[in-house]
Amino acid sequence: MNAADAPDRFSWLWVAFFLLIPAGFPLYSRFVLSDLPAMIIVAGLLLRLIFVSPPKFSIIDAWFLFFVGTSALGREVATVPGAYFFELLAVVFLFACFRAVAEILSSENALSRAFTLVGNSLIFILALNFLAVIVQRTGISPEFASVFFPGNAEKLCWPFQFSGQLGLSLTILFPVCIGSRSFTLPVRLLLYIMFLVNTGATGSRSVFWIALFEIFYAEFFMHKTLSVQKNFMKGLALCCSTGLTLLFFADDFSFQRSMGQIDASPLFFDEPRWNQIRLALRSLPVWLQGLGLGCCDFVFKTEIHNTPLSLIVETGLFGFGAACLFLFEILKAFYQANLQQHHLLKKALAMSLLTICFHAFFRNLVSNRACWLILAFCFSCKNFATRAESRGDRPLEVSR
């Protein structure tokens, strides 16, 4: 699809998809609400590929197909075929969504509109969760707070099943939210406070630290000013608001855990994580073949919370290589793109990619929807003019 063919507005299905992506709303098993419009979109895409225009395979499809191929060679696939096919179906479905998103975002304006929809949805979640945390702290309405802290849990998880999923979604999509438009400084400060409160209440240390980093990145790189005085004042305001937020929630369990003050030392030095890494390293003899996509849970009775390691263990070195090449193609498309009209978008996507890279070492992101959405946003940049094309060079043409 060319930029000229880009729709002025998204259809209601796409609007629903972009609005629901930041929200989890678990339906059944691992299905979430945003999967419903996504399924219709994918079905439409398939029908179009079958009856209207046959599929065109690009290099990104090549590496994905290679990845799927290697995943089928896993040693444990025939032991737990159910787990394998379920995970494979999930990954193929997410890839189909990825392709559909990358195709629909055929212009910078379309990308900007998608940013706005996702950003608005995230602001709504941030605001509602912020309110819930305040209500829980003050004890005004325990019934209202219990919706957001289900099962008397001390961790905020609405609208997801687990607090970790909420933390991931918030930190990966927050740059999209902050880059969706030029907010004024007071609005940004309010957003930062809400964001900090949300991430702190999830009780995840990695999420909280990355949230702090994102806030400073957003303020000093995305919304940078040249004036030293203004920068100083901004820094002061940020530090004060962060400090006040932390002080307000100082005695809260989740916040203390987020700061890494309770029991265990923060981040990497976490015994369960070390155990997972030890288990993964013990499977070194099968790294060439891999265990099979989604088979780690069966073999180790636990998930490996480290995406690269999980990929190596599950799909072997060849699968990991294919995944790396897949990501490389996306990064190449993103790097070469020249977003002339919306400079904030590229910075926001860069921040989201950094966040994904960071989280990849502490979580398994293979089937994370927010992660795939950001990758799709980045890959959609291939539809825009590259930097070379912007300079006036002719695009490469493939001879038949």
Add this chain to the structure above:
Amino acid sequence: MSQKQGSGFFEVLQTAKKYPLLVLIALVLCIFLEFWFYNYPPRGVVTEDTLILGSVLGSPLVKFDALWTRIINDDGLMLQLVDESGLATKPDPRARLALASSVRKNLRYTVVNETVIKISLVRPGYDGRGVLNRFSSFVLTRLKELGDENLASQRELVKFKLHTVVERAWVIAAIFRLPGFQELLADKNAFARLYSQSLSAVDNPTIWNKLGWLWLNDQLAIFYAAQNLYRQHFADDLRLLSLFPRSPCLISSPDAPSVPVQPFHQLIFLLMPCAVGLMYFALLIALRQRDAVVVKQ
């Protein structure tokens, strides 16, 4: 067509003509992997034997875990096993020891119930039957030796117990002057008969006789228990012996085939060509993209 748009399915297939070696490699790889996984299924092949331990009506005569620990850690025996079964192809002692160690690691037993044990051996290929047959036969021999020894000593003990009970009755009958008993006690083993006839045997019992009878009555319960124990150890006409034989035996067939560990191992034969086909197609797409760039340059 721009590079960004990609290539159609048939365009990609046309690229295959340019790279005949690749299709050959893919075919060879596919066939090789199919044969490889046919001979060496993922997670290996399991061979199983089921043993019944020798027991006295359900009480095993040998502690199997102790025997297992003794046997499994015996390097000499393991070496003998791999040699006799033809697993060891190299004369190198280190290689033979490594093989023995691998066999030892993959030999396991599962307790089905107190007398039924399953012994399994997991091997990469279908060569485990010979080793397991030899191993099971050795275990059976040891079980029989130890079991027989234990049974003999238990039988002695049971005999002694019964004898003691009967003698005690004889003494009681003598003390309390039970005349009927005196006659019958010529045969010490006829204690039960003696008891049933006791009342008729004593026509006009005195208080002294009655006291003796009361005491003997007490002894009767002990006698029956001892006699029951005796039958459990000696009788060969008990139907329960089919469930709990006194000698250990192998109830699985020594010719039972080895089966792959994975329950859905056939799936691999379907997935293998799909995987190789997908990887081949992926490489074709990549090569087509590369060719397109090279041609333009």
